[in-house]
Amino acid sequence: xxxxxxxxxxxxxxxxxxxxxxxxxxxxxxxxxxxxxxxxxxxxxxxxxxxxxxxxxxxxxxxxxxxxxxxxxxxxxxxxxxxxxxxxxxxxxxxxxxxxxxxxxxxxxxxxxxxxxxxxxxxxxxxxxxxxxxxxxxxxxxxxxxxxxxxxxxxxxxxxxxxxxxxxxxxxxxxxxxxxxxxxxxxxxxxxxxxxxxxxxxxxxxxxxxxxxxxxxxxxxxxxxxxxxxxxxxxxxxxxxxxxxxxxxxxxxxxxxxxxxxxxxxxxxxxxxxxxxxxxxxxxxxxxxxxxxxxxxxxxxxxxxxxxxxx
Amino acid sequence: xxxxxxxxxxxxxxxxxxxxxxxxxxxxxxxxxxxxxxxxxxxxxxxxxxxxxxxxxxxxxxxxxxxxxxxxxxxxxxxxxxxxxxxxxxxxxxxxxxxxxxxxxxxxxxxxxxxxxxxxxxxxxxxxxxxxxxxxxxxxxxxxxxxxxxxxxxxxxxxxxxxxxxxxxxxxxxxxxxxxxxxxxxxxxxxxxxxxxxxxxxxxxxxxxxxxxxxxxxxxxxxxxxxxxxxxxxxxxxxxxxxxxxxxxxxxxxxxxxxxxxxxxxxxxxxxxxxxxxxxxxxxxxxxxxxxxxxxxxxxxxxxxxxxxxx
Numbered sequence: 001x002x003x004x005x006x007x008x009x010x011x012x013x014x015x016x017x018x019x020x021x022x023x024x025x026x027x028x029x030x031x032x033x034x035x036x037x038x039x040x041x042x043x044x045x046x047x048x049x050x051x052x053x054x055x056x057x058x059x060x061x062x063x064x065x066x067x068x069x070x071x072x073x074x075x076x077x078x079x080x081x082x083x084x085x086x087x088x089x090x091x092x093x094x095x096x097x098x099x100x101x102x103x104x105x106x107x108x109x110x111x112x113x114x115x116x117x118x119x120x121x122x123x124x125x126x127x128x129x130x131x132x133x134x135x136x137x138x139x140x141x142x143x144x145x146x147x148x149x150x151x152x153x154x155x156x157x158x159x160x161x162x163x164x165x166x167x168x169x170x171x172x173x174x175x176x177x178x179x180x181x182x183x184x185x186x187x188x189x190x191x192x193x194x195x196x197x198x199x200x201x202x203x204x205x206x207x208x209x210x211x212x213x214x215x216x217x218x219x220x221x222x223x224x225x226x227x228x229x230x231x232x233x234x235x236x237x238x239x240x241x242x243x244x245x246x247x248x249x250x251x252x253x254x255x256x257x258x259x260x261x262x263x264x265x266x267x268x269x270x271x272x273x274x275x276x277x278x279x280x281x282x283x284x285x286x287x288x289x290x291x292x293x294x295x296x297x298x299x300x301x302x303x304x305x306x307x308x309x310x311x
Numbered sequence: 312x313x314x315x316x317x318x319x320x321x322x323x324x325x326x327x328x329x330x331x332x333x334x335x336x337x338x339x340x341x342x343x344x345x346x347x348x349x350x351x352x353x354x355x356x357x358x359x360x361x362x363x364x365x366x367x368x369x370x371x372x373x374x375x376x377x378x379x380x381x382x383x384x385x386x387x388x389x390x391x392x393x394x395x396x397x398x399x400x401x402x403x404x405x406x407x408x409x410x411x412x413x414x415x416x417x418x419x420x421x422x423x424x425x426x427x428x429x430x431x432x433x434x435x436x437x438x439x440x441x442x443x444x445x446x447x448x449x450x451x452x453x454x455x456x457x458x459x460x461x462x463x464x465x466x467x468x469x470x471x472x473x474x475x476x477x478x479x480x481x482x483x484x485x486x487x488x489x490x491x492x493x494x495x496x497x498x499x500x501x502x503x504x505x506x507x508x509x510x511x512x513x514x515x516x517x518x519x520x521x522x523x524x525x526x527x528x529x530x531x532x533x534x535x536x537x538x539x540x541x542x543x544x545x546x547x548x549x550x551x552x553x554x555x556x557x558x559x560x561x562x563x564x565x566x567x568x569x570x571x572x573x574x575x576x577x578x579x580x581x582x583x584x585x586x587x588x589x590x591x592x593x594x595x596x597x598x599x600x601x602x603x604x605x606x607x608x609x610x611x612x613x614x615x616x617x618x619x620x621x622x
Binding site for chain 1 (some may be wrong): 328329330331332333372392460461463464469471473482499500501502503504506508509511512513514515517518519520527532538
């Protein structure tokens with residue numbers, strides 16, 4: 001095998017009460033990447049479509065993660081990477097994580113799978129760090145493992161796979177506005193009330209329990225973020241209206257995806273997710289702000305091979 | 312049936328990262344209570360052995376919870392309560408919760424079980440409030456449901472039953488010192504660092520996951536409290552030594568039981584729990600402070616009937 005085509009999914013991080021630790025994976029939105037062995041050693045980005053991103057491997061998240069892996073293997077060939085980008089950078093649904101995991105997942109396949117999923121996430125974090133200027137693994141964890149993932153710790157990197165009901169869907173709106181990472185980060189409080197922190201971990205523990213027990217009612221009661229949402233939601237125009245409409249239309253819970261501006265709504269069943277989509281479209285169409293909206297099943301597989309060519 | 316003898320178990324609240332929300336139930340330590348129908352209406356405490364506690368129903372936690380239930384039922388008889396107290400008040404293993412749940416559990420049996428477990432916990436909280444001067448349900452939840460319980464919310468009271476491995480044991484030391492509730496409460500920080508709160512909910516989510524998946528290794532990695540323990544452990548003499556010895560002897564994790572002074576150590580298997588007990592005895596014997604120490608299986612049944620007499 002000397003060439004592989006892969007699907008690198010979009011992901012949602014900072015899932016409500018699971019801020020900074022819980023993520024999940026989408027399957028209707030993602031990038032396509034082609035990874036190819038080359039006679040020339042090193043990592044080369046040979047093609048980028050969809051968005052304007054740097055071709056220099058050291059400046060490209062897919063390149064940086066690929067280089068991190070490449071340095072640890074001793075092979076007499078190199079890799080070239082084609083990126084067909086569908087996830088808009090800065091949309092808050094793991095655009096950089098998809099690129100970062102895609103290249104190392106594809107290389108790992110071509111190398112005969114020397115690395116496990118956690119190791120792939122570790123390489124991908126190097127790419128993520130280029131994009132976000134800090135270490136976090138919520139998106140890469142969900143992209144590589146699929147389903148819901150809990151990043152228990154970063155050092156050592158420990159990722160837990162949390163089961164979820166088959167019938168869980170998400171509706172996700174991406175308002176076409178830009179939120180500066182610096183601004184979004186500056187909004188975070190340094191300290192929080194103990195009572196709020198207790199509420200948050202009660203909700204988070206309950207959410208994990210609800211995912212284990214397929215308890216949608218409990219999921220609904222647990223999908224609350226009393227710590228971060230009150231701050232960051234201010235950066236997303238009409239956030240409260242979107243959330244209200246989604247809940248009225250039957251969503252289990254809504255929250256900010258990553259650091260925004262995308263907003264996710266988890267739903268029981270695709271019919272409800274479609275209703276939630278329609279309700280959000282109706283209300284957001286009035287705002288004059290352009291937006292994309294997607295309905296997706298929770299993708300339990302994660303990053304995957306679409307096609308490969310034998311030598 | 313006009314008389315019932317019941318076992319009201321001791322419990323551990325504030326389980327490490329699950330401060331204020333997670334509790335579990337013991338089965339080798341608990342009170343025995345006898346509840347009897349009487350011709351005279353009302354609630355009467357007729358006998359107390361073991362510790363010196365008030366006989367006036369309005370001033371006794373078992374009496375207060377019993378009165379709370381009695382007011383909601385319309386019967387032409389009353390109840391008298393005998394309390395054979397084994398759990399020392401103020402030991403931090405749910406002494407008041409045992410009394411509070413024991414009376415209402417027994418009455419419910421004699422009444423033909425009109426109330427469910429959550430309703431029993433609600434009555435028992437009235438008794439708890441007399442003892443602790445604040446609403447909390449961690450101990451009564453664990454005492455009535457058994458096993459591990461997560462108090463998701465107080466209003467409305469919502470208690471989740473978290474599964475746990477069969478082979479989970481606890482070693483619990485009770486140093487014979489008094490910690491004033493007011494002092495213990497005054498030590499709690501009003502605000503906590505966001506980063507610490509995130510660590511706490513990552514650990515708590517992981518702990519819930521570990522209990523669902525019988526993952527002892529993960530339990531060990533998750534049983535940490537970075538928020539409360541650094542403050543409250545100062546009130547417990549030789550706390551750090553106890554914890555160190557317990558972990559060295561193989562405990563999965565140790566923490567303050569309730570607001571202390573008891574210290575619990577969760578262990579895989581009774582052999583390890585016994586080793587942990589021996590290691591703690593060895594180190595605590597040198598301190599000159601008197602102590603009790605117990606090894607217990609996790610009691611998955613909770614409060615239970617020991618015996619009853621028919622009319």
